[in-house]
Amino acid sequence: EAQVTQNPRYLITVTGKKLTVTCSQNMNHEYMSWYRQDPGLGLRQIYYSMNVEATDKGDVPEGYKVSRKEKRNFPLILESPSPNQTSLYFCASSLGARVGSTDTQYFGPGTRLTVL
């Protein structure tokens, strides 16, 4: 089954404790992206990756890091989480490297992160 998986689905942590949220897709997609979703703000892009070893900042990259060492994986790293990073996070992937093509973005199920 074609899908995007994220782990963990739920995480409660404390300020300053490094964490990683994993994202994996089995569709051989080139483009992968991370979003955060907050009430009233919709989805905002954190980082995206056009392909292996090619990552770039989205609209809200501060406090986050990503890596793309393999095509299927795109982990989101919070080196020193803060309470304002409490949010619902979504990973997405699409076949095309150019957003705006007819390639659909597939979203993962989400990771709800709480930083105390």
Place this chain on the structure above:
Amino acid sequence: GESVGLHLPTLSVQEGDNSIINCAYSNSASDYFIWYKQESGKGPQFIIDIRSNMDKRQGQRVTVLLNKTVKHLSLQIAATQPGDSAVYFCAENIAGRRALTFGSGTRLQVQP
């Protein structure tokens, strides 16, 4: 800054009626638009898309209309069903950017 927005945060309709969800965008450089459906506890799911060189596109029970003159996008759902209850997002791609900009969403509630 320019952003994608929605006219109504919540829309309540009777089962079997048609639903219309609206979206306003302000960036004239946007060349591609998508509607997503997000059910509780799930990630957004693609519904339908439209390019800026079109003004209408139809899918199964859904139609997207694009009015570039007034920068307005709408999603029409025919014969709305309880399973259509969800939050609907419009998203735009600004030409030359490699990211989608999402609106804040409209919640559709289908009354039996």
